[in-house]
Amino acid sequence: MKPLKRILYIEDEIDIQTVMRMSLERLGGFELLVCNNGIDAVAKAPGFAPDLMLVDVMMPGMDGPTTVTTLRTMEEFATTPVVFITAKVQPHEVARLRELGAIDVISKPFDAMTLPQHLQSLWRLHTG
Amino acid sequence: MRFTIGRKLWLGYAFVISMILLIFVIALVFNYRNRETINDRERSDGFVRQITALRTNLLDAENSQRGFLITGDQIYLAPYGDAVERLRDDMATLNRLVATAAPGQAARMQTVNELMGAKLQQMAQLVTLRRATGFDAARDGLRDEDSIPLAVRLRGAIDQLATGERLYRTITDARFESEQALWRSGIWVTLGSIFVLGAAGAFFLQRTLTRRLRRLAQAAERFGQGKLDERVAVGGNDEISDLARSFNQMAEVKAVQRRALEARETQLRTIFTNAADGILTVDGEGLIKDVNPSAAIAFGRDANLMRGEKASRFFAEEEERLFQIVREQLADPGHRPRELTIKRPGGATVPVEMTMQRTLHDDKPVVICILRDITERKRVDQLKNEFVSTVSHELRTPLTSINGSLELVLGNVTGEVLPETRAMLTIAQNNSRRLVRLINDILDIEKIESGHVAFDFRQLSVADVARSAIDANRGYGERFTVGLELLGGDIDANIYGDSDRLQQVLANLLSNAIKFSPTGGTVQLALSRIGDAVQFQVRDQGTGIPPEFQGRIFDKFAQADASDSRQKGGTGLGLSIAKSIVERHGGTIGFTTSPAGTVFSFTLPELPAATAAPVAASVSANAGPRVLICEDDSDVANLLRMMLRQGGYEADIARTASQAKVMLNEHAYAAMTLDLILPDQDGISLIRELRAREAGSSLPIVVVSIEATERAAELNGELNGDVVGIVDWIQKPIDQTRLIESIRRATFTPDRTPRILHVEDDLDILRVTEVVLRDVAEMVSATSLAEAKSLLRRNRYDLILLDITLGDGSGLELLPLLHGTSGGAGGDTTPVIIFSADEMPRDISRAVSAALVKSHTSNEQLSRTIERMIERGGQIRTVHQAGTA
Incomplete structure (x- = not known):
């Protein structure tokens, strides 16, 4: 079983990006490609071949689900598992994201100290 | 005195009776008078006859005396003596009769007596004279008589007597005639007066009764037609007056009522219109x-x-x-x-x-x-949802950065933090966490109160819920040096609830109790059963709730002391949320408080033992197959259970569709009886839903409903055609024989261990499947298409578990061998379960008994599906044999 290594992270909030880098790169030891928004991701992500996509839902211009749908059209991202991260935690919103095929929806604020472990266990569940 | 109709009628009767009596009296008197007259006539006739006899005898006496006087022959003396004798008799008779004769006759009779006496004396003297002196003396004697001879005078007197009698007769007859006429006219007059008075009475009745009654009837009719002011002139003082008065009273009351009714109707109409x-x-x-x-x-x-x-x-x-x-x-x-x-x-x-x-x-x-x-409400709802969502997002986003940064810094990810810096950052972290809790609580309460949050109701053990809560909050208690204690943890009771939400309630109550307990104190969680409910009590040793705060303790942002709340880290929403959650569970929450401590308690309805069947029961060796009865009417449910028990089945009852779903998830049932009309879901949609779930996908269902026949016809076999059909549709009232027969068909298990052929090229999967199924079946494996074909030609199997992508071809090639005559040992069809990595095209799934996708299928689901298939296979064969026998 392949361990979780490369994560494509799409988020428009610079502060949260910083926190996330600290959590996932420093703490979790993952290889992170951070994109500022959907358009940025479509431009930068190809070739990165991530194991997992971590996508913020609310973003200006192209929102998370649309970004994922767009990336899915590329072969490289067609089957890449997605974890959404959102501040909108109303059940119907979560349900909608699950319908899009997300393996998990993480609500903001998340626990930066335990997030790497959480992603690892999600990964194990998904691939195992 | 009241002159009532009754009295009037009595008066009429009395009049008629007295009139009849009068006529009777008249007739009686008339009759008496008649008889009197007849008697008088007879007497009168007798008298006249006597007078005639007297004259005759007088003549006889004279003749025979004269004969002797003339001849002196003795021979005349004998008849003379006889005649005289008779005369004396006649006179005696007449004298007797004259006593009753007409007035005036007595005087005449006296004359006759005197003259007769003289005559008889004269006649006797002459006879004596003749005898003594001879003829001449006698003749002289005759001459010596007066100028008018005695005989003539006597005869005249007698005639007068007769004439007097006759005259009397004439007079009395005339008088009788006139009297009779009078009586007759009397009767006529009486009859006439009866008639006249009768007519008058009838007229009187018509006037006083009929007319008044008619007036009353007309009034009643008009009143009935809605003339509420209709009243009757009372007049008189009899029963009709009473009736009229009663009518008027009734009319008054009715009129009042009708007006009230009309007023109400107008009101309703106004409401309806406006x-x-x-x-x-x-x-x-x-x-x-x-x-x-x-x-x-x-x-x-x-x-x-x-x-x-x-x-x-x-x-x-x-x-x-x-x-x-x-x-x-x-x-x-x-x-x-x-x-x-x-x-x-x-x-x-x-x-x-x-x-x-x-x-x-x-x-x-x-x-x-x-x-x-509700267009507007929907729009507002939508707006509110968006608002809540946006606010939540806008607040959470900065908090995410703050919280994350603080956590990482305090987690030493950026390097060692100085103690003083750490103290400051911890304050920041605590408050950012508090802010997050506040947002979460606000969202929570909004969701619960608006009913937007779907509770995940399941059967829960009360003791488990309490133990989890104690475990989860023990750490929090340790922070405050407060111990947690569970009382009544041995309670054997189940509830129907959302585990996470109940934990939320208990966490709220326990954390409150911990916060308000003195250091070193103990918080108790006590469980007890009260009637049909289970009670949770959280008891602290705090100082109690201030009286002024008690009334609004469950209100939002209710805080005994704002600074206190902040100090203790609460949001002021916990109890409000707890109350909402408990109420959504159909329970109640309350508290009692004293300076020695506070007890918060909530009760939840207990799940009846009958529905809370232990899982073990379904697999215990001795019990019969277990059937789930899904029926909301408890009488019908109990009846079904009784019938099933008689048929050798154990049965559990689910009263709602959601309860049935929970029970199906938690126990293995051989079959289910289903009422189509359930309080929370339509039976048909429940079937469709069960089909989509793994626990219910292979469950045989017997529909027992008052709508069974019509709904079956409506669906036109739609549901029967699925992989697992409805076994039967049973109309209420329930036919026990048919019910048991259907359940028996549904739950039939062959006596011998079924044999399953598993065609699969992945050895790992073969091994896993064998482990899963070896308890229920004898497993034979084939790792290639060729091997499978060869096995199928030689043996027959109760079930084929088939992978499609095999090393030497597609597993689907086996299907023709299984359907029909070519390969199978018998002419019937062997059930096939496709167990493949790919989703099946729909046309292929229809050709097989079940199609399972590997990555989506749990071992348990596989095992369950297979068990069903085997049983159904047996059932199909049984039916087939019965048909051909």
């Missing part, structure tokens, strides 16, 4: 009887054109769905409104909320529907 909500009355045939203006506006149609139309025409829902909604709403004891969609002309739709109420109108059932346009 109500902001639409009101619709629909009759038993689903036709609209009446529409109020608001409804007409909501429907965007003319009220007059809607009347008499089918109500379903104006709704967007399918008629069947609509009827189901109406049925559900009418059966709902809580009368919760249902959401429907109105179809406006031109195709626009309007969401409405509708409450329905069955009632009677002119003895016919009607349904009154009250509908409210």
